[in-house]
Amino acid sequence: MTNFSITILGCNSAIPNLRRNPSAQALNINGIHCLIDCADGTQVQLRKFKIKFQKINHIFISHLHGDHYFGLIGLISSLHLLGRKNELHIYAPSQLEKIINIQFEASETVLKYPLHFHYLHQNKTETIFENNIFSVKAFPLEHSIPTWGFLFKEKQAKRNIKKSFAENANIPNNEYIKIQNGADFIDKDGKIYKNKSITTNPPKARSYAYCSDTAYFEKIIPIIKEVDILYHESTFAEDRKESAKEKFHSTAKDAARIAKKANVKKLLLGHYSARYKDTSPLLEEAKSVFPNTELTDDGSVFNIES
Amino acid sequence: MTNFSITILGCNSAIPNLRRNPSAQALNINGIHCLIDCADGTQVQLRKFKIKFQKINHIFISHLHGDHYFGLIGLISSLHLLGRKNELHIYAPSQLEKIINIQFEASETVLKYPLHFHYLHQNKTETIFENNIFSVKAFPLEHSIPTWGFLFKEKQAKRNIKKSFAENANIPNNEYIKIQNGADFIDKDGKIYKNKSITTNPPKARSYAYCSDTAYFEKIIPIIKEVDILYHESTFAEDRKESAKEKFHSTAKDAARIAKKANVKKLLLGHYSARYKDTSPLLEEAKSVFPNTELTDDGSVFNIES
Numbered sequence: 001m002t003n004f005s006i007t008i009l010g011c012n013s014a015i016p017n018l019r020r021n022p023s024a025q026a027l028n029i030n031g032i033h034c035l036i037d038c039a040d041g042t043q044v045q046l047r048k049f050k051i052k053f054q055k056i057n058h059i060f061i062s063h064l065h066g067d068h069y070f071g072l073i074g075l076i077s078s079l080h081l082l083g084r085k086n087e088l089h090i091y092a093p094s095q096l097e098k099i100i101n102i103q104f105e106a107s108e109t110v111l112k113y114p115l116h117f118h119y120l121h122q123n124k125t126e127t128i129f130e131n132n133i134f135s136v137k138a139f140p141l142e143h144s145i146p147t148w149g150f151l152f153k154e155k156q157a158k159r160n161i162k163k164s165f166a167e168n169a170n171i172p173n174n175e176y177i178k179i180q181n182g183a184d185f186i187d188k189d190g191k192i193y194k195n196k197s198i199t200t201n202p203p204k205a206r207s208y209a210y211c212s213d214t215a216y217f218e219k220i221i222p223i224i225k226e227v228d229i230l231y232h233e234s235t236f237a238e239d240r241k242e243s244a245k246e247k248f249h250s251t252a253k254d255a256a257r258i259a260k261k262a263n264v265k266k267l268l269l270g271h272y273s274a275r276y277k278d279t280s281p282l283l284e285e286a287k288s289v290f291p292n293t294e295l296t297d298d299g300s301v302f303n304i305e306s
Numbered sequence: 307m308t309n310f311s312i313t314i315l316g317c318n319s320a321i322p323n324l325r326r327n328p329s330a331q332a333l334n335i336n337g338i339h340c341l342i343d344c345a346d347g348t349q350v351q352l353r354k355f356k357i358k359f360q361k362i363n364h365i366f367i368s369h370l371h372g373d374h375y376f377g378l379i380g381l382i383s384s385l386h387l388l389g390r391k392n393e394l395h396i397y398a399p400s401q402l403e404k405i406i407n408i409q410f411e412a413s414e415t416v417l418k419y420p421l422h423f424h425y426l427h428q429n430k431t432e433t434i435f436e437n438n439i440f441s442v443k444a445f446p447l448e449h450s451i452p453t454w455g456f457l458f459k460e461k462q463a464k465r466n467i468k469k470s471f472a473e474n475a476n477i478p479n480n481e482y483i484k485i486q487n488g489a490d491f492i493d494k495d496g497k498i499y500k501n502k503s504i505t506t507n508p509p510k511a512r513s514y515a516y517c518s519d520t521a522y523f524e525k526i527i528p529i530i531k532e533v534d535i536l537y538h539e540s541t542f543a544e545d546r547k548e549s550a551k552e553k554f555h556s557t558a559k560d561a562a563r564i565a566k567k568a569n570v571k572k573l574l575l576g577h578y579s580a581r582y583k584d585t586s587p588l589l590e591e592a593k594s595v596f597p598n599t600e601l602t603d604d605g606s607v608f609n610i611e612s
Contacts, residue, residue, distance in 0.1 A: 016349050017353060041347045043321070047323060065381055065413050070380045074346035075371055077372045107451060
């Protein structure tokens with residue numbers, strides 16, 4: 001079984017404190033390591049939760065509020081000081097490139113590894129990364145500045161040919177792939193084997209959606225529909241729903257409503273306001289709408305089974 | 307007795323790790339709180355070592371290598387989010403203002419408090435701050451990019467008039483100040499009281515010098531001469547003296563040589579390379595040249611008695 005895991009590196013909003021760091025998450029999809037957001041202090045969180053810096057090749061920045069990216073310049077710089085040679089890809093609002101470059105100009109740093117920026121386009125839902133294992137889609141959220149959510153979706157694996165059949169049927173190579181793709185098999189005597197009788201279903205393609213920061217925003221529902229895990233910000237509880245509205249954030253109940261309407265399998269809450277030292281009221285609120293909700297905490301790991 | 311204390315918030319060089327954060331120090335001089343340098347993660351260090359963010363009014367940035375300032379944007383931003391109203395003064399290389407501004411433009415942030423930048427001038431030793439309690443001088447160090455050291459020097463207090471004399475001699479107000487400044491006193495009968503017989507010495511003016519990052523650089527000696535405490539970077543031990551030279555850093559022995567030639571009272575070592583998990587060899591090396599040397603560690607506090 002291949003990996004599809006999410007490690008929460010920070011689940012606070014706005015300001016780091018001794019219990020919770022602001023937004024950052026590490027994803028491992030079949031050995032490909034991604035980072036989503038990178039608040040101040042994320043480097044220390046990566047060390048704390050034993051994620052190897054140099055394995056990260058793709059960094060997705062949702063928007064340019066500091067609690068989602070102030071730690072990036074330090075991480076890029078540390079990778080350089082640690083002797084990185086491999087490419088690093090940053091998917092972010094276009095201004096970030098200038099912000100990074102101006103700082104390396106000031107320190108007269110010439111990076112030892114290639115750093116590639118891929119700009120997110122305003123008001124546009126688009127695939128921003130794709131390989132043979134998974135794809136990443138960016139989609140607009142509803143926040144006070146341009147902000148994107150990210151959908152990580154595994155590619156559908158091919159059908160598994162039953163071992164007992166494969167060993168005895170003498171399948172030519174070119175036929176093998178066709179069967180994996182769903183074709184029936186005709187042996188040299190003309191006997192037809194229906195695909196369903198000689199294959200088993202492949203593991204289901206897994207998916208994860210990250211939605212932070214955003215107000216309650218129904219336009220995301222068709223995009224995140226039926227994902228295995230939805231991380232949706234829940235900065236506030238319903239007691240502060242006016243604050244949430246005013247600041248383009250969500251309450252835990254808002255997050256649960258979106259989860260329910262999108263028929264996701266599991267909802268994770270996070271991006272908590274520092275006022276909630278105890279986050280259990282947020283959980284209770286969300287569960288009243290969408291029972292399969294969990295709280296995140298710094299260091300929580302969520303695996304999606306195949 | 308008034309305060310003059312230094313709290314080490316980070317004593318590592320280059321990269322934060324779980325034991326040591328990079329450069330930052332908090333100074334409290336008679337209730338005026340200053341920060342020297344502000345590496346990534348300094349906000350969390352401030353919380354950890356119980357230094358109140360909002361009390362800091364002056365921030366001194368030695369140079370624009372990230373391990374000395376990447377945490378500043380986050381701190382400025384947090385002060386804003388926490389509702390600061392008071393002025394904040396930043397003393398730094400001029401490019402820093404642009405680096406800060408471009409990030410607030412991206413986040414569409416308009417700070418709720420006045421932020422004043424005071425530029426450090428290349429190759430120039432000058433007083434950059436002064437009030438009735440202390441002054442701060444910036445002076446050039448020898449590093450790979452423009453870098454300044456900082457000298458914090460208390461103003462010399464006036465002489466203390468002996469209590470027994472003050473109570474009986476009926477000193478007019480205008481004469482009182484003259485005596486504090488060293489004048490003799492003549493009473494209404496023409497009797498002369500020598501200043502030394504009616505006053506005691508005031509507490510000695512205290513001083514602290516921060517020198518990081520720098521190669522061995524004798525030009526600083528006249529500036530930091532006889533300070534109570536000298537913090538001098540010691541990135542390497544003598545085993546790596548070639549690396550130190552090449553990278554414009556100092557060894558612990560270099561730091562001790564400067565301390566000895568400047569006849570300072572105490573030397574503090576810091577800005578350690580991550581290769582020295584055990585820093586005691588650095589201490590031994592420095593002590594062989596300058597015995598009154600101490601290691602710093604994150605959270606160490608040094609008080610200068612008056």
